[in-house]
Amino acid sequence: MKIPKIDYRKDIDGLRSISVLFVIFYHLYPNIFNGGFLGVDIFFVISGYVITQSLYNSEKKDFFSYIKNFYARRILRIYPLLVLVSLVTILLTLIFFSYSDFDFIFYSFITSIFGISNLYYIKTGRDYFLDEIDNPFLHTWSLGVEEQFYLVYPIILFVLLKKFPLENIKFIFIFLTLIIISKFFSLSQRNNEILSFYFPLTRFWELLSGCLLFFIYKNYKKRILTVKYKDLTVAVALLIIFILLFTAKNLNLSISLIIVVLCVATLILLSNFSLIKIILNNFYVSYVGKISFGLYLWHYPILYFIKGRDEHHILLSFFLITASFLVSILTYEF
Numbered sequence: 001m002k003i004p005k006i007d008y009r010k011d012i013d014g015l016r017s018i019s020v021l022f023v024i025f026y027h028l029y030p031n032i033f034n035g036g037f038l039g040v041d042i043f044f045v046i047s048g049y050v051i052t053q054s055l056y057n058s059e060k061k062d063f064f065s066y067i068k069n070f071y072a073r074r075i076l077r078i079y080p081l082l083v084l085v086s087l088v089t090i091l092l093t094l095i096f097f098s099y100s101d102f103d104f105i106f107y108s109f110i111t112s113i114f115g116i117s118n119l120y121y122i123k124t125g126r127d128y129f130l131d132e133i134d135n136p137f138l139h140t141w142s143l144g145v146e147e148q149f150y151l152v153y154p155i156i157l158f159v160l161l162k163k164f165p166l167e168n169i170k171f172i173f174i175f176l177t178l179i180i181i182s183k184f185f186s187l188s189q190r191n192n193e194i195l196s197f198y199f200p201l202t203r204f205w206e207l208l209s210g211c212l213l214f215f216i217y218k219n220y221k222k223r224i225l226t227v228k229y230k231d232l233t234v235a236v237a238l239l240i241i242f243i244l245l246f247t248a249k250n251l252n253l254s255i256s257l258i259i260v261v262l263c264v265a266t267l268i269l270l271s272n273f274s275l276i277k278i279i280l281n282n283f284y285v286s287y288v289g290k291i292s293f294g295l296y297l298w299h300y301p302i303l304y305f306i307k308g309r310d311e312h313h314i315l316l317s318f319f320l321i322t323a324s325f326l327v328s329i330l331t332y333e334f
Contacts, residue, residue, distance in 0.1 A: 011268070011286075013289025014286050014289055016043070017286070020288070020295045022042070023037065023039040023139075028320065035256065040142045042241075049213050050210075058070065082113070090109045092301075105136070111144075115147035118141035119144065127193075127194065128141065128198075133300075136304035137301075145203045145204075175212040185202060231273055233270060234267060238263075238267070238279070244259065291329055294329075298327050299321075299324040302320055302327075
């Protein structure tokens with residue numbers, strides 16, 4: 001099936017590049033880039049925006065065709081690379097490693113393929129913030145959250161688009177209500193760190209924020225384009241995001257997440273202004289965004305296989321980043 005094209009935005013790929021580099025640097029040097037894990041939350045907001053754009057631009061007359069086309073696009077987008085990386089990883093683990101907890105790694109492999117690894121980590125109580133990297137599939141938890149979101153969101157959006165015109169304020173009100181419900185559920189689970197981190201309902205508010213951004217941008221684009229002090233606003237948003245890269249663990253996690261969502265919203269809504277075009281629309285920055293899915297999938301198994309590293313060895317870090325970029329470029333291009 002040929003995937004239909006949607007309006008391409010270089011700045012979205014630019015934001016993807018920021019988010020994936022945050023995650024890679026966090027996994028390499030967690031004590032330095034201690035807020036880099038927030039790159040995943042940037043991904044969530046972007047995903048909500050892009051998925052909504054894709055669904056809105058697709059044919060909505062026939063519900064079953066609408067759903068079938070959406071899932072066909074998602075499968076073609078996610079699964080070829082996910083299956084390839086997962087198979088290579090589990091085969092190399094079988095060949096070179098003989099751990100007593102191989103059953104855990106094998107079940108992580110299976111659940112990552114089926115998009116439920118986040119639920120498996122809740123069941124096993126596996127902490128994402130372990131000092132030692134002991135599972136090459138741990139990073140697939142975020143794919144699980146997204147895939148579980150995809151199970152319900154297209155249906156909700158289809159019903160809303162049939163019931164309300166896009167310009168209806170009820171549309172935005174409904175999404176704000178869903179965001180608040182998800183966020184309150186997240187806050188209610190803050191004493192259970194494992195559940196709060198992995199459970200889909202505690203994360204859906206981030207994806208829904210991206211969805212809401214699409215409708216705001218679609219409805220109020222002309223007003224947004226006339227915002228005063230736009231470049232200053234964008235500069236402050238970028239600065240806050242980079243400050244969070246080094247300080248997020250010292251802040252309340254909920255506050256950090258809210259700041260990230262607001263900053264990403266600012267960068268998406270004010271995409272037509274000069275500072276965004278200079279930074280995020282740059283060819284090299286946007287290309288990193290294009291291969292970001294591959295970078296995200298490949299870098300963690302590579303890090304796992306060299307986990308006996310000296311964290312301060314620059315050459316080893318350079319090797320890991322180079323290897324991740326090389327295989328990501330190859331799998332993207334071919």
